[in-house]
Amino acid sequence: MIKRRNVFLTALISVTLVISLLLASGCGKQPKPEQNEETPSTQAESVQQADADVTAEPSTAEEGKTAETVTDETSTEESSTEETSEAGPQTTQEIVEFFNTAVNKVKPNAKKVVKNYEKRTVNEDKTQIPGALDSFAKETIPKVMGDDTEPTVWTTKEDILANFIVPEQSYSSKLKAEWVTSAVCEDKGDTYEITIKLKDHKNPTAGVGVGAVCDVLETYEVAEKASFVEEFSTQYYNCVVKATIDKATGNVIHANYTTPMMMIMRVNLFGTHSGTMGFTFEKDYTITY
Numbered sequence: 001m002i003k004r005r006n007v008f009l010t011a012l013i014s015v016t017l018v019i020s021l022l023l024a025s026g027c028g029k030q031p032k033p034e035q036n037e038e039t040p041s042t043q044a045e046s047v048q049q050a051d052a053d054v055t056a057e058p059s060t061a062e063e064g065k066t067a068e069t070v071t072d073e074t075s076t077e078e079s080s081t082e083e084t085s086e087a088g089p090q091t092t093q094e095i096v097e098f099f100n101t102a103v104n105k106v107k108p109n110a111k112k113v114v115k116n117y118e119k120r121t122v123n124e125d126k127t128q129i130p131g132a133l134d135s136f137a138k139e140t141i142p143k144v145m146g147d148d149t150e151p152t153v154w155t156t157k158e159d160i161l162a163n164f165i166v167p168e169q170s171y172s173s174k175l176k177a178e179w180v181t182s183a184v185c186e187d188k189g190d191t192y193e194i195t196i197k198l199k200d201h202k203n204p205t206a207g208v209g210v211g212a213v214c215d216v217l218e219t220y221e222v223a224e225k226a227s228f229v230e231e232f233s234t235q236y237y238n239c240v241v242k243a244t245i246d247k248a249t250g251n252v253i254h255a256n257y258t259t260p261m262m263m264i265m266r267v268n269l270f271g272t273h274s275g276t277m278g279f280t281f282e283k284d285y286t287i288t289y
Contacts (some may be wrong), residue, residue, distance in 0.1 A: 086243045088185045088192050095183035096175050099194050102245045102252045103172040106164055109251070113160050118148040119282040126262045126278020141277070164285065165257060166206055167215055175211040191253070192245045200237040210236045214259050215283070222265075232265040255285045 089098040106113065122141050154160045162168050177183075179199055186193040196213075204211035207220050214236075222232045237260055244254035260280040267273050 003281065004070070005189070018122070070123045088187050090185070091181055092183045093177040095185050095194060096177045096180060096196070098192075098245075099183075099196065099241075099243060100173045102173055102250050103165075103243060106172050106252055106287055107157070107161050107170065109289055110160055110164075110287050111155065113154045113164050114286045115148070115152040115154075115163070116284040116286055117151070117282075118284075119280075120145040120147055121280040121282075123193070123260065123262070123278030123280055126276060127276045129277070138281070145279075165215055165255070165283070166211070169206060171207075172213075174207050175266045177210050179212065188244075190247055192247065194241075194245060196241045198236075198239040198241070200235065201236050201239075203233050204236055210239050210259070213241055214239060214257055215281075216259070217261070217263075228267050229265055230268050231264075233264045235264065236260070237262070249289070251287070251289055253287055256282070256288070257284075258282045 010062075039198075089095045107245040122145065152163075154163055161170070165172055172226070179201075180196055181199050182195075182197045184195045186195075198210050198213070201209040201211070203219055204214075204216045206212075206216070210216055211218075216236065217234055219232050219234065222229050236259075239260065240258045243252050244252050245251065258280065259282075260278070262276055262278045264276050265274070266277075
């Protein structure tokens, strides 16, 4: 089984930051033993507090548009199309439920998943690196990142489980309507085109908020990979999920995930330095059954 859970992001933290901050003059030590990884016993508390972690910064996303509650676990049974009217799901809650049911059929049922591409963009307006490092970082980080322009194909259940959203989880979405700012379903004839915009989320974890439907970098991963990072937090904003759902089968046949995020950190490496790094990740998939 291929394990790629945030491999790129953790490598970016542990390699790019080391290279950049080594030029700043300092020497790192003392990893922060913070563990934000959630266990099943703490998952319920995190779900209850998710809205408290969702913030309106740094974007201007609307808050609180939907306060309806939807089920956390979504069945992968074939009832989705029967529950949907001829016009398709209309309300935010209906669209979220319909999307959850459809996308959660990918891991158990898909014969092939192709990641068509992954784009990685540095958001310079969200990147502030100490002093002399700024110009170096803005020139170096895009070169280190690059894009995945060649398709990646997964054909085994193990590889699809490990790599398709949400990586290494048994589900692809646990999204709730209260974590959404808007949801639109367009009738395209043989398919529905769904666009879901997510509320901004500080420090999301797998299964909660943005982490319920997107691949996110969790703070504990940074503590494990880069001990010189003394303080670290993430801010996801303006995240958008798009899906094409075949009417006849209720299957997701195409999906696109765009996740802008900002990392806020303090590092101890030849002195103490604080800064931010902003990125946008876009992953595009085609699924066949």
